[in-house]
Amino acid sequence: MRATVLYGAGDVRIENVPDARLIESTDALVTVSRACICGSDLWPYKLMKPGEPPRRMGHEAIGVVEAVGSGVRTLKVGDVVVMPFAYSDGTCAFCHEGLHTSCVHGGFFGTVELPGAQAEALRIPLADGTLFALPVGADDALMASLLTLSDVMGTGHHAARAAKVARGKTAAVIGDGAVGLCGVIAARRLGAERITILARHPDRIALAKEFGATDVVSERGESAIERVRELTGGFGVHSVLECVGTEEAMRTAIGIARAGGAIGRVGVPHYEVIPASEPAFYNNLTISGGPAPVRAYIQELLPDVLEGRIEPGRVFDRVIGLDQVPDGYRAMNQREAIKVMVKP
Ligand SMILES: [Zn+2]
Secondary structure (H helix, E strand, O other): OEEEEEEEOOEEEEEEOOOOOOOOOOOEEEEEEEEEEOHHHHHHHHHOOOOOOOEEOOOOEEEEEEEEOOOOOOOOOOOEEEEOOEEOOOOOHHHHOOOHHHOOOOEEOOOOOOOOOOEOEEEEOOHHHHOEEOOOOOOOOOHHHHHHHHOHHHHHHHHHHHOOOOOOOEEEEEOOOHHHHHHHHHHHHOOOOEEEEEOOOHHHHHHHHHHOOOEEEOOOHHHHHHHHHHHOOOOOEEEEEEOOOOHHHHHHHHHHEEEEEEEEEOOOOOOOOOOOHHHHHHOOOEEEEOOOOHHHHHHHHHHHHHOOOOOHHHHEEEEEEHHHHHHHHHHHHOOOOOEEEEEO
8 A cells, every 4th residue: 555654854755565464353444535735744754863764654644444453442334533643551540531632542643653644545553442433424524624633633722721711801822823723713713712823824813803803913932912902902912822832833822922911832842941931920821732632632622623613624625636745844944835635
């Protein structure tokens, strides 16, 4: 079968690899109907160091169950399933608390340890706990939005929850990638009255406004902080969704949070130490967030997708086949595309 392999910075290839197959009795084998390229894939695409082992990329997919191991109880061949970016047993203490990304038996797709979803098929460990069977056919018109439940919509929702977005309050979203845009959807869904998006790209700003952003700040750094404070009577916003993961983004987040406010960070941090600890302290800020337990959120978000109340699938602005995946990485890295869907 064909799959995506990252060999080094900027070096991503489609290759023939051994077919995915069942290994453990709790595995399922899934044929990939749709996958995507994620903003977080761009970190190793940009920064992978010489000598690091190759990685089979991809951690978001919808597919069809082709086979299940003898220990799989809740899934059957032919089920259309969405795959969260992390696998989990669904039974441990953390899974019961809704924190599937900390599952004691879990892990992540698209790593050196576990091949990813930008491929024709993949093996799903702990299939009962990991996969979510969808009440749709494989060609359902809602497929793009359902696919975002794999990662970006659940991650935007996690940012909003961690940032304590609440009805009638103010929110700001740092990051105009797919997660930031889904963060706007999530903030609106949870009732934020004003939602400021920090963004520069006109297409992304337009989409953010359609998703519910009420204000746009295109400045950066100190000027962005000043501008958000101007918009909020000098106070800042109650909730900040930090969807980038750089030190500058976190510094901005702390700078625009209102006293007593909260920051939900979901961008994979590429800094050692959280900056601006003094203002964070004196303003009594909560800094929360991490890898989103998207498995826990599918149940909550699915009805809104099925009934068309949210349309996170609009973040996809390019659809490609597996052979075009290297160009898809290039396009996302150069910000030509917001989010690329892959149809293997
Ligand atoms: Zn678990």
